[in-house]
Amino acid sequence: MSARLFRNARLLTMDPALGDFDHGDLLVEGEHITAVAEHLDAPRHADVVDAGGCIIVPGFVDTHRHMWQGLFRGIGPAHSLKDYYDVILNTHGPALTPAELYTGQLLSARAALASGVTTVQDISNIQDTPERSDALVTALQEAGLRAVFAYGNSYPYAVAHGCALPADARRVRSEILHDDRALVTMALVTETGGDDDAERANAALAKDLGLRTARHFSGSLSAARLRDIGALVPGTTVIHGNGMSAEELRIVADAGGSVSVSAPIEMIMGHGYPMTHAAKAVPGLLVSLSADVETTVSGDMFSQMRGAYQAARRAWHHQQRPVTAPVGVRDILRMATVDGARSLGLEGRTGSLTPGKQADLLVLRADRPDVAPVHDAYSTVVLQMDRSHLDTVLVAGRPHLVDGRPCADSAALLRDAAQATRRLRSPKAR
Numbered sequence: 001m002s003a004r005l006f007r008n009a010r011l012l013t014m015d016p017a018l019g020d021f022d023h024g025d026l027l028v029e030g031e032h033i034t035a036v037a038e039h040l041d042a043p044r045h046a047d048v049v050d051a052g053g054c055i056i057v058p059g060f061v062d063t064h065r066h067m068w069q070g071l072f073r074g075i076g077p078a079h080s081l082k083d084y085y086d087v088i089l090n091t092h093g094p095a096l097t098p099a100e101l102y103t104g105q106l107l108s109a110r111a112a113l114a115s116g117v118t119t120v121q122d123i124s125n126i127q128d129t130p131e132r133s134d135a136l137v138t139a140l141q142e143a144g145l146r147a148v149f150a151y152g153n154s155y156p157y158a159v160a161h162g163c164a165l166p167a168d169a170r171r172v173r174s175e176i177l178h179d180d181r182a183l184v185t186m187a188l189v190t191e192t193g194g195d196d197d198a199e200r201a202n203a204a205l206a207k208d209l210g211l212r213t214a215r216h217f218s219g220s221l222s223a224a225r226l227r228d229i230g231a232l233v234p235g236t237t238v239i240h241g242n243g244m245s246a247e248e249l250r251i252v253a254d255a256g257g258s259v260s261v262s263a264p265i266e267m268i269m270g271h272g273y274p275m276t277h278a279a280k281a282v283p284g285l286l287v288s289l290s291a292d293v294e295t296t297v298s299g300d301m302f303s304q305m306r307g308a309y310q311a312a313r314r315a316w317h318h319q320q321r322p323v324t325a326p327v328g329v330r331d332i333l334r335m336a337t338v339d340g341a342r343s344l345g346l347e348g349r350t351g352s353l354t355p356g357k358q359a360d361l362l363v364l365r366a367d368r369p370d371v372a373p374v375h376d377a378y379s380t381v382v383l384q385m386d387r388s389h390l391d392t393v394l395v396a397g398r399p400h401l402v403d404g405r406p407c408a409d410s411a412a413l414l415r416d417a418a419q420a421t422r423r424l425r426s427p428k429a430r
Contacts, residue, residue, distance in 0.1 A: 002029075002030060002045075002047075002397070003027065003028060003029040003030070003043055003045055003046035003047065004027070004028045004046060004047050004048075004049055005025060005026070005027050005028075005040060005042045005043070005046045005047070005048045005049065006025065006026045006027075006028075006049045006051040006054075006056060006363065007025050007040075007042075007048060007049065007050055007051055007052075008023050008024075008025070008050065008051060008052040009021075009023075009024060009025075009026065009051035009052070009054045009055065009056045009363070010022055010023070010024070010054070010055045010056070010366070010374070010377050011024040011026060011036060011055075011056050011353060012055060012056070012057045012333065012353075012377055012378065012381070013036060013058075013352055013353040013354065014057070014058050014333070014334060014337050014338040014351065014352040014353065015338075015352040015353060015354045017354075018036060018352075018353070018354065020377070021036075021038060023038065024036065024037065024038055025037055025038070025039055025040040026040075026056060026353060026361075027040055027043070027046065028359040028361075028394065028397050029043075029046075029397075030397055031358050031359060031396040031397040031398075032355075032356060032357065032358055032359055032397065033353060033354065033355050033356070033357055033358075033359045033361070034355055034356075035355055036353055036354075036355055049363075049392075051363060052367075053365065053366060053367030054363050054364060054365055054366060054367070054391060055363075055364045055366045055374070055377050055380065055381060056353065056361055056362065056363050056364070057333070057337065057353075057361065057362050057364065057381060058118075058337040058338065058341075058350065058351055058352050058353055058360060058361055058362070059116060059117070059118025059119060059146075059337070059350065059360035059361055059362055059393065059394070059395065060115075060116050060117045060118060060119075060301035060336050060337060060340070060362070061117070061118070061119040061120075061288065061336065061337060061340025061341050061343075061344070061346075061350070061351060062112065062117045062119065062120045062121065062289070062290050062291055062299075062301060062304075062340070063121045063214075063237055063258070063260040063288040063289070063290045063340050063343050063344060064121055064123050064214065064237065064239045064260040064262060064290030064291075064292055065108065065112070065120050065121070065122060065123065065290060065291045065292065065293075065294075065299065066122075066123050066124070066125065066126075066292065066293050066294075067104070067105050067108035067109065067112075067120065067122045067124070067136075067140075068093075068096070068101050068104055068105055068108075068122075068124060068126045068136060069088060069093075069104060069108070069293055069294060069295050070103075070104035070105060070106075070107035070108035070111070070294060070417075071096070071100060071103060071104035071107065071417060071420055071421060071424070072088060072092055072104070072294075072295045073107075073111075073294045073295065074294070074295070074296075075087075075088075075092075075295050076088070076295045076296050077296060078268075079268075079269060079295065079296050080269055080270055081269045081270060081271065084269065084293065084295070084296075085155065088293070088295055089125075089154070089155040089156075090155060090156065092424065093126055093154060093155070093156075094154070094156055095424060096126075096424075098129075098131040098132050098134070098135035099135065099416075099420075100420045100423075100424075101126065101132055101135050101136055101139075102135040102136065102138060102139045103139075103413065103416045103417055103420055104417075104420075105122075105135070105136050105139035105140065106139040106142065106143055106413055107413060107417055108294060108299065109139060109140060109143035109145045109147070110143060110406070110408060110410055110413065111294070111299050112145060112299060113143070113144070113145055113393055113395070113400040113401065113406070114387065114390075114393075114400075114401060114406050115298075115299065115300035115301065115302070115387040115390070116300070116301060116302075116362045116364075116387065116390050116393055117145075117291075117299070117300070117301055118145070118146055118350070118360040118361075118362075118393065118394075118395045119145070119146040119147070119148075119340065119341065119344070119346065119350055119360065120145060120146075120147050120148070121147070121148040121150055121187065121214060121237065121260075121290075121344055122136075122140065122147055122148065122149050122150060123150050123152065123189055123214060123239070124136055124149060124150055124151060124152055124189070125152040125153065125154060125155065125189055125191075126152075126154045127151055127152060127153055127154060127157070127166075127168070127169075128153070128154045128156070128157040130168050130171065133151065133168065133172050134176070136149070137149055137172070137176055137177065137184065140184045141183070141184050144183065144395055144398055144400060145183070145184075145395065146183050146184075146346070146349075146350060146360060146395055146396070147183065147184045147185075148184075148185050148186070148187050148212075148344055148346075149172075149177060149184055149185070149186050149187070150186075150187040150188060150189045150213075150214045151165065151169050151172060151186065151187070151188055151189065152165070152188070152189025152190075152191070153165060153166075153189070153191075158191075158193070162195065162198060163191065163192035163193055163195050163198040163202075164192075164195075164197070164198040164201040164202060165188060165190070165201075165202050165205055169188065169205065169209070170205075170209065172186065173186055173209045173211070180210075183395070183396060186209075186211055187211050187212045187213060187214055187237075187344075188202065188205065188206050188209075188211050188212075188213045188214075189213070189214055189215060190202040190203065190206065190213045190214075190215050190231075190233065190236075191215050191216060196229055196231075199226065199229060199231035200229060200230060200231050202231070203230065203231040203232075203233050206233045207233070212233065212234075212235045212236065212237070212344070212345055213233040213235075213236045213237070214236065214237035214239060214260075215236065215237070215238065215239060216239045216240060217238045217239060217240060217241050217244065218240060218241065218242050218243055218244070218271070218272065219241075219242065219243025219244050219245065219248075219272070220243070222248065223238075223244070223248045223249075223251040223252050223255075224247075224248065224251055227251055227255070232251070232252075232255050232257075233255075234255050234256045234257070235255075235256045235257060235258075235345060236252070236255065236257040236258075237257065237258055237259075237260050237288075237343055237344070238252050238257055238258065238259045238260065239260045239262075239290070240259075240260070240261070240262060240266060240271050240272075240275070241259045241260075241261075241275045241279070242266060242271045242272025242273060242274070242275060243272045243273075244259075244275065244278075246278070246281065246282060249278070249279060249282040249285055250282055250285075252285065253282055253283070253284045253285035253286075254284075257285075257286075258285065258286035258287065258288055258339075258342075258343035259275055259279045259285065259286070259287050259288070260288050260289070260290045260343070261274050261275055261276050261279070261287060261288070261289055261290070261308050261335075262274075262289070262290045262291065262292035262304070263276060263289075263304065263307035263308040263310070263311045264297045264303060264304065264307040265291075265292040265293060265296060265297055267307070267311070268296055268297065269296065273311065273315070274307070274308060274311040274312075275287075276308045276309075276311050276312035276315070276327055276335075277311070277312040277315035277316055277319075277324075277326070277327055278315065280312070280324055280327055280331065281324040286339050286342055286343045287335050287339060288335050288336075288339055288340040288343040289301065289304045289305065289308055289332075289335050289336050289340065290304065291303075291304055300386070300387050301336050302382075302385060302386045302387060303386075304336070305332050305333070305335075305336055305381075305382045306382065306383060308327075308332055308335065309327065309329065309332045309382060309383070312326065312327035312332075313326065313327070328378075329376070329378040329379045329381075329382040329383065330378045332382050333378055333381060333382055337351050337352065338351035338352045339351075358395075358396040358397070359394050359395075359396060359397040360394065360395050360396065361392075361393075361394050362390060362392065362393055362394075363390075363391040363392035363393075364381065364385060364389045364390060364391065365389050365390075365391050365404075366380055366385075366389070368389070370384075371384045371385060371389065388404075390404060391403060391404055
C-alpha cells in the first residue's frame with residue numbers, strides 16, 4: 001500500500017473536531033487519510049514530503065458544471081442566458097458526436113483536476129441517445145475525477161419529447177453507475193418547465209433509483225409548488241436560485257436541499273444577483289459553489305470563491321436591514337469544500353481532512369513572494385491564490401498533479417480537441 005506523509009504544513013482541515021494546524025503532519029495510506037497531528041512518526045513504507053511553507057486543504061467541490069461543453073471553452077464571453085440557449089444548447093450541442101462529447105468531457109475533467117477541483121457534479125443536460133450517455137460516463141471514469149453524473153435531457157429532446165426523463169436513465173443506473181461507492185456516481189436533472197406530470201414522474205424515478213436530483217431554479221419558480229405536488233426530492237441541489245424568497249429557501253432547507261451559487265456566470269449572463277449572502281441567512285441551508293459553464297468563465301474554484309465573496313460583501317454593505325453576520329473567507333472555503341460535499345451526500349468520503357475519509361486534497365505553495373507572508377491562511381487561499389499555487393492534487397490518494405505538473409499526458413486529447421473544433425467550425429457542421 002502506497003503511503004505519503006506530508007510534514008510541517010499549515011492544515012486547514014475543515015473539520016471542527018480537528019481544528020487547524022499552523023505546523024502539522026498528514027498521513028495518506030492507499031486511498032485514505034489515516035492520521036492528522038502536530039507530529040507523526042513516518043511509517044517505514046511512506047514517502048515523506050516536506051510541506052513546509054505549504055497550505056493543505058481538502059480538494060475543491062464544484063456542485064454544478066456542464067462538463068460536456070469543454071470543447072466550447074471561452075466561446076461566449078458576452079453570452080446572455082438567451083444567447084447560451086440559442087448558441088450552445090440549440091446549435092452546438094446537437095452537432096456533437098459521441099466521440100466529441102467524450103473529448104469535451106475529458107478536457108473539462110482534466111482542467112478541473114489541474115485547478116484543484118477534485119469533485120464535480122456534472123449537470124449533463126445533453127442526454128438523448130445511449131451512445132452519448134456512455135461516452136460521457138466513460139470520460140469521467142477514465143479521468144479519475146470524483147464525479148456525480150447528473151443525467152438530464154438535452155434541450156432539443158425536452159422540446160420534442162417532453163420533460164420526463166427517458167427510460168435509458170434506468171439503464172445507466174443499473175448497468176453503468178450502480179455502485180454508490182465508486183468515484184463516479186449518479187444523480188438526475190429534473191427540470192420540466194412547469195409540467196406537473198413530468199415533475200411527479202421525475203421525482204418518482206429519482207426515488208425508485210435511489211438518486212439525488214439537481215435543477216436550475218429562480219425566483220420565478222416555486223419550491224412550495226414542488227413540495228405540494230410531492231415533487232421536491234430530498235437533498236435536491238437548487239442551482240442559482242437567484243431571487244428566491246427566504247420562505248422558499250426555507251422550504252428547500254427543510255427538504256435537506258442546498259443552493260449552488262455560480263456568482264461570475266450569474267452576473268455576466270444576467271441570472272440575477274448571486275445568493276451567497278441571502279442563502280446564508282436561512283438556518284440549515286447549505287450553500288456551495290460552482291463554475292457552471294466554461295463557455296464563458298474559467299472552471300477554477302479560485303475564481304468562483306472570489307466572485308462569491310465579492311458578491312456577498314456587496315450585499316452586506318448595501319442591504320438596508322442586515323439579518324445575519326457577513327459572509328467571511330472561512331465561510332467561502334467551507335462552501336468550496338465540506339459544504340459542497342455535504343450538498344452532494346458525499347461528506348462521508350470527501351470535503352475535509354478527516355482521518356478515514358478518502359484522500360482528496362490539495363497542497364498549495366504559500367512560500368512565494370506573491371502570497372507570503374501568510375497572516376490568515378483562509379484569506380490567503382480565498383483571496384490571494386490561484387491555480388499556479390497548486391503543487392499537488394490527490395483524488396482518493398491518486399496523484400493528478402505533482403510539483404505543479406499534471407500527471408496525465410494530454411497530447412492526444414488536445415489533438416482530438418483541435419480536430420473536433422475544426423469540424424465544428426466548418427459550414428457543414430452548422
